[in-house]
Amino acid sequence: MDFLRLPKRTTRTRTYGLTSVADFGVSMGELKNILSDYSHIIDIAKIAIGSAYVTPNLKKKIDLYKEHHITPYCGGTLFEKCYYQNKIPEYLTYLRDLGIEWVEISNGTLDIPLQERLQLVSHLKKDFHVVGEVGSKDPNQEMSISEWVEEIQLFLDAGCDYVLTEGRDSGTAGIYEKCGSIKSDLIQQLIQAIDSKKIIFEAPTSKHQMYFIREVGPNVNLANVKLQDVLALEAQRCGLRSETFYLEEHECQLP
Template sequence: MEFLELPKRTAGNRTYGLTSIIDLGTPLEELKSILHDYAPLIDIAKLGFGSAYVTPNLKKKVDLYKQHDIHPYFGGTLFEKCYYQNKIPEYLASLRDFGIDYIEVSNGTLNIPLQERLDLISRIKKDFRVIAEVGSKDSSQEMAVSQWKDEMKQLLEAGCQYVITEGRDSGTAGIYEKNGNIKCNLISELIQDIDSKKIIFEAPTPKHQMYFIKEIGANVNLGNVKINDVLVLEAQRRGLRSETFYLEDSECKLPL
């Protein structure tokens, strides 16, 4: 159907308006069925936590995503585990073996100094598209708005393709309060100073997703989207849900 006036969506090999899903163990045959219909709605697929290390048929799953023009990568927790055990060279070699060109550099569990992350990014950005996560998975740790901004700016200047705002798959840390409420003032401050097209906001539930769509527009980058929610999310982006019914053209809402 092509007769309604809806917010315009980026398409194809898009650089913003991204939907980044979290794969928490979707069986291979089930994934084939899902991607048969919904692959065009997905841009990036994160194999959550450190689950990639114990995923059956991992190579087949990675290849399946790539066949559908979706960029797969391994969750930041696996990166941090490798960092903790001094196995980063082995980790990078493994990514190359799997033909994965995205890597997440995070410090959600460990407190990896910013300068160490920046140095690593400068070394690997020629071989990988780097996504860096900002914020802690520990809901008791609070970062000042100025620290959020400073880290995100430095990570982008170091060569990251995108920065991710930590939210966990539960939406209870980082940019969220323990009860799941969004830190609205923080988001408002971030998008004033940083190009929102370079930020992937972790938004694991439709409620969280609708907030960012209404605040930033249909082409906001959203991460930690559950694979079974991609159609719901696309309908929300296009103003086809009550909460986003009056959504305007997204291009005019994204901060320039």
């Protein structure tokens, strides 16, 4: 029964308003239970860090996500490990064998030159959907706001479907200060300069998620969401939490 006036949400299959979860090793049994109830509010599943390489029954997990119309992909750390060991061709074969159609190009741990990453995007977009990640996992490695804007736009121009803003699963690097506070000046510049439908903000905590919902709207793209938090996040998007209570429908739709 629908009787409340709530912010308008995008519906499956979404191109924005995405919720991307981070799977750090949830068991198949637990995952089946979660997806049976909540798959309709999950769009993307990242097999986090490099854990895909040691995940038991990985193909079954990938297939389970796909059965629920959720896009699975491997975390950027696995890409960087393969880059470091000169195993990118083997990595791409590995993804194809798993039936994974999305690949992340990042430099969160390694310092991969920007032009090399852009060349990889141009090459890989022929066979994969590509997500570029901007920002470092090292909280001491700073980028200026203009560098953030330029790099994100370059990735989109090179052919990325989306660009992730680094935030780590702890929310203490990239778009966040070491203490976890949000670099609000950076975020404001990003959403003014770039189509926010093409940016996926890593937002691992409810505090971070509520900030982006208030600043961008309920259809902001959010990543690094914990599987157990997806229903609470959807409630936040719908104005059903104190911090987002007064969101009005006319305020909350991305242009």
